[in-house]
Amino acid sequence: MILDLILPRRSKYYVAAFALLGTLFSLAPLVVQWVNYTNPIYAFEDSFVVDKFSIIFKGLFILITYLTFLLSINFIESDKYYQGEYYYLLLSSLLGALIVSSSRDLLTIFIGIELASTPMFLLSGWKKGDRKSNEGAIKFFLLGVLSASLILYGFSLLYGLTGKIVFSEISTFIINGALQSSPVLLLSAILVISGIGFKISIVPFHSWAPDTYEGAPLPVTAYLSVSSKATGFVALIILLTKVFSSAGESWGVILAIIAGLTMTLGNLVALQQSNPVRLLAYSSIAQAGFILAPLSVAGITGNFQDGIFASVTYLIIYAFMNLGAFLTVQLFSNHAGSTNFYEWGGIAKKSPITGVLTTIFFFSLAGIPPLGGWFAKFVVFRSMLSTGEPIGLTLGIVGAVNAVIALVYYARISKVIWMDELKDVDSETSFKFESPLKVVGVFTVLITFISGIFPGIFSYLGEVSSIFFGN
Amino acid sequence: MEILTNGVGLSAVVFFPLVSALVITLIPKGQEFLIKVFALVSSIITFVFSVLLLLEFDFSSADKLQLGNKISWIRSINANYEIGIDGISLPLLVLSTFITVLAIIYSIEHLPEPKSPKGFLALILVLETGMNGTFVALDLILFFVFFEIVLLPMYFMIGIWGDRTVRTVAGFKNQIETRLYASIKFFVFTLFGSAFMLLGFLGLYYRGNKTFSIPELIELGSAGAFTGTFATLVFAVLFLGFAVKVPMWPLHTWLPDAHTAAPTVGSVLLAAILLKLGSYGFVRIAIPILPEQAKAWAPAIAILSAIGIIYGSLACLAQTDLKRLIAFSSVGHMGFVMLGIASLTPIGINAAMIGMVAHGVITGLLFFLSGSMAHTYHTRDMGRLGGNMKLLPKTGALLGFTAMASLGLPGLAGFWGEFMALLGAYNPLDGLNVTVFRTSMVAGAVGTVLTAGYLLWMLQRVNLGEPSEEWMDKELHDADAYELAAWIPLVILTILIGVFPKLIFGATNDAVIAMLSKAFGG
Numbered sequence: 001m002i003l004d005l006i007l008p009r010r011s012k013y014y015v016a017a018f019a020l021l022g023t024l025f026s027l028a029p030l031v032v033q034w035v036n037y038t039n040p041i042y043a044f045e046d047s048f049v050v051d052k053f054s055i056i057f058k059g060l061f062i063l064i065t066y067l068t069f070l071l072s073i074n075f076i077e078s079d080k081y082y083q084g085e086y087y088y089l090l091l092s093s094l095l096g097a098l099i100v101s102s103s104r105d106l107l108t109i110f111i112g113i114e115l116a117s118t119p120m121f122l123l124s125g126w127k128k129g130d131r132k133s134n135e136g137a138i139k140f141f142l143l144g145v146l147s148a149s150l151i152l153y154g155f156s157l158l159y160g161l162t163g164k165i166v167f168s169e170i171s172t173f174i175i176n177g178a179l180q181s182s183p184v185l186l187l188s189a190i191l192v193i194s195g196i197g198f199k200i201s202i203v204p205f206h207s208w209a210p211d212t213y214e215g216a217p218l219p220v221t222a223y224l225s226v227s228s229k230a231t232g233f234v235a236l237i238i239l240l241t242k243v244f245s246s247a248g249e250s251w252g253v254i255l256a257i258i259a260g261l262t263m264t265l266g267n268l269v270a271l272q273q274s275n276p277v278r279l280l281a282y283s284s285i286a287q288a289g290f291i292l293a294p295l296s297v298a299g300i301t302g303n304f305q306d307g308i309f310a311s312v313t314y315l316i317i318y319a320f321m322n323l324g325a326f327l328t329v330q331l332f333s334n335h336a337g338s339t340n341f342y343e344w345g346g347i348a349k350k351s352p353i354t355g356v357l358t359t360i361f362f363f364s365l366a367g368i369p370p371l372g373g374w375f376a377k378f379v380v381f382r383s384m385l386s387t388g389e390p391i392g393l394t395l396g397i398v399g400a401v402n403a404v405i406a407l408v409y410y411a412r413i414s415k416v417i418w419m420d421e422l423k424d425v426d427s428e429t430s431f432k433f434e435s436p437l438k439v440v441g442v443f444t445v446l447i448t449f450i451s452g453i454f455p456g457i458f459s460y461l462g463e464v465s466s467i468f469f470g471n
Numbered sequence: 472m473e474i475l476t477n478g479v480g481l482s483a484v485v486f487f488p489l490v491s492a493l494v495i496t497l498i499p500k501g502q503e504f505l506i507k508v509f510a511l512v513s514s515i516i517t518f519v520f521s522v523l524l525l526l527e528f529d530f531s532s533a534d535k536l537q538l539g540n541k542i543s544w545i546r547s548i549n550a551n552y553e554i555g556i557d558g559i560s561l562p563l564l565v566l567s568t569f570i571t572v573l574a575i576i577y578s579i580e581h582l583p584e585p586k587s588p589k590g591f592l593a594l595i596l597v598l599e600t601g602m603n604g605t606f607v608a609l610d611l612i613l614f615f616v617f618f619e620i621v622l623l624p625m626y627f628m629i630g631i632w633g634d635r636t637v638r639t640v641a642g643f644k645n646q647i648e649t650r651l652y653a654s655i656k657f658f659v660f661t662l663f664g665s666a667f668m669l670l671g672f673l674g675l676y677y678r679g680n681k682t683f684s685i686p687e688l689i690e691l692g693s694a695g696a697f698t699g700t701f702a703t704l705v706f707a708v709l710f711l712g713f714a715v716k717v718p719m720w721p722l723h724t725w726l727p728d729a730h731t732a733a734p735t736v737g738s739v740l741l742a743a744i745l746l747k748l749g750s751y752g753f754v755r756i757a758i759p760i761l762p763e764q765a766k767a768w769a770p771a772i773a774i775l776s777a778i779g780i781i782y783g784s785l786a787c788l789a790q791t792d793l794k795r796l797i798a799f800s801s802v803g804h805m806g807f808v809m810l811g812i813a814s815l816t817p818i819g820i821n822a823a824m825i826g827m828v829a830h831g832v833i834t835g836l837l838f839f840l841s842g843s844m845a846h847t848y849h850t851r852d853m854g855r856l857g858g859n860m861k862l863l864p865k866t867g868a869l870l871g872f873t874a875m876a877s878l879g880l881p882g883l884a885g886f887w888g889e890f891m892a893l894l895g896a897y898n899p900l901d902g903l904n905v906t907v908f909r910t911s912m913v914a915g916a917v918g919t920v921l922t923a924g925y926l927l928w929m930l931q932r933v934n935l936g937e938p939s940e941e942w943m944d945k946e947l948h949d950a951d952a953y954e955l956a957a958w959i960p961l962v963i964l965t966i967l968i969g970v971f972p973k974l975i976f977g978a979t980n981d982a983v984i985a986m987l988s989k990a991f992g993g
Contacts, residue, residue, distance in 0.1 A: 418631055
């Protein structure tokens, strides 16, 4: 059971191959656990649990890290030094994410969150000579520390209120003591949401994301926008459902407003971007709004299973299509030598396959069937409208309008690469598509299609993980 | 044959084009001939499948959904792969597979710039999957997915192979190529409609025992399960989704741009099939599931249709661009279709059904002709054209014939849709405001006169008269074999439907009557 935690850490040898193998092997215990699963297993006095929710997310985190390694190989080799540290830091972050998905007490989850995000401070400043990289890393670091302190402050209020650290005890204490509407509890919930809000970059805690994404090496950015975000969401889901669920009506409204703002602001700013990485940064802010919305509705209606189902399904599908989108951005910006995608006119003709991939991932992010993104958006809309609550309906309308706005900028990239004229500046350079990247491409595109055409498989994962609320 | 009746045949009509498109992407770019032959053969096979289904279809019970199947698709939300056809969808399905064959025949020799048959033909086939799928889907989610699948291929078709004329567009600082502006406008408009439509589907799902099955929802709807503000809202969003696609005035503004910018084949498919997805949505989903709301909205729909008819005709009179004129004529013709639907009577909806098929055939042909002429003359400006009959006798003759069909000459296909829609509007369903409908009918009748006016004027400007100086010493090619092969079947169909409207009514009538009597009783 704990093997999957230990193994990635053991593999901190200074070779990429070992990191790759290590992450891949660490999937094995998960499969065994899944097959032999009967009931949740608790360890360390109920503060650590293995249930289907955690197994699914561990699987997701390990897969994402594996794909990030593949994305990194060529990039890091061109850098010559610090290879070992790079992999070591990513693996540490993975370990943090794994801890979060199983944690059931305040200390464990805090350690998990910080272990997952601290290595990213270093990794985002990896391009040492680059001023943008330094700027992004510093911003990320300062806000990251602020966020940690907010989370910690929220936790301390919670501890002061209840005197417990294990989630199940806290929540029993709140219900028995009729503390649901206690202002301290609400304040603590707000602090925790704000703190984690930085990690998942929701409005108004998003300001670091575009700069950091732009400055960081692309594989790191991909990891940040997928795995770090998912870690934050897992922590948020666990805390909201296991600790604050009884006060759902008060934080639900706040979260709903945040979700609406996040989608709208992220999309509107994304419209203005000419740098594909910044575009993806803002788009991933908007996407975070979509992931958040079902949780907020769940808080208001108390129907947590539905909310978790939608958020988890969205997160899983989003993770792969977004990784794919970063892959294609990496390929094209390497080839074009430009980070302004308006200069990529007609570039798809140089590598039609990459062009098709770009089209697939970006339209999937926009939610166009039959690509996976449509189903993710669909389950979110479904949970928003589940009870006919006015807030859910409003969010539904905001979401629908946003889906249309988002299409404009997602389609723009496809327009540029396919429809604009090819600028024959360096037609001599051949297009490079290294084989590790091919693996990432094939893998992510398969998932994007399968999740769109046979969404049953992914909704099954979402459904199974939503059961965890009951346990 | 069992394979035809158990849903496999129907699925083949939907997915065979998609599979073929995937195969085409695997054929190396250089093998252009192979690609073209393969696309043609696969579209013909799909058409043959649909004809086999037509033969297997039991016309004596055309009101029942047939040849379908239902298997579990997304269990956790209770969405199923549920398909089937009845008298309403059958003609449209066959029309869709048929027009696709013609579109591919035409594309063999007449690919728009930048050539690249591989992408172009693959997109047509993907488009076909979306179109056929929409007509056979009996599950709201399945319907939605197919309804949306058509967007991507059409977007790229307009955007890559579209018109490269640079023009100024209000709201854009710089000049922009028509194709780029039109493609994204098309995409955004239709996505806007369908995003809200999806919310409506979800509303039905939650109020209707958590099912997305259209037949089940129709049962619930006719039993009065959906009422009040809820039903009004749902009908409003469904209306938005379908009306954008039709397109109804005032949501039509994407259509002239998209049609003008699209390559010939794109315009043909857009006019012939894509617009029908919207009106089909009204007949298949909105009216039977929400009959009371349909009744409440019918006068508004009738007024909008009447405005659409008049507006479309007047706009046509103001056009100098041949293709844009035909595009606006679509707004008018679809206005007749919607007027027929709004009357909620058997005669009106039958008119809409035959109107859809006739518009598909006739306007499809008009776009073929105008596209071909634009290719020959390198202009669509009617001021510069003229004397076409002398320059291109075959194309000119066909243009004359088609324009006559389009203005509703009795004996040709266009007549029935217009005439019967007006009849339906004269005597709408009991309880509907007769004054509104009769006013709309009069407006529609005025519209037919205007339609005749602009089409005849168009013929006068383009076909008749003496050719202008600039064409004199140029070598102009009249229609070649590929073009004729694509056009003649449409001419024959126009005459056949005109003379034997029973070809369509035989299928649709029972289904329409059954649908209406279930929705409105009696």
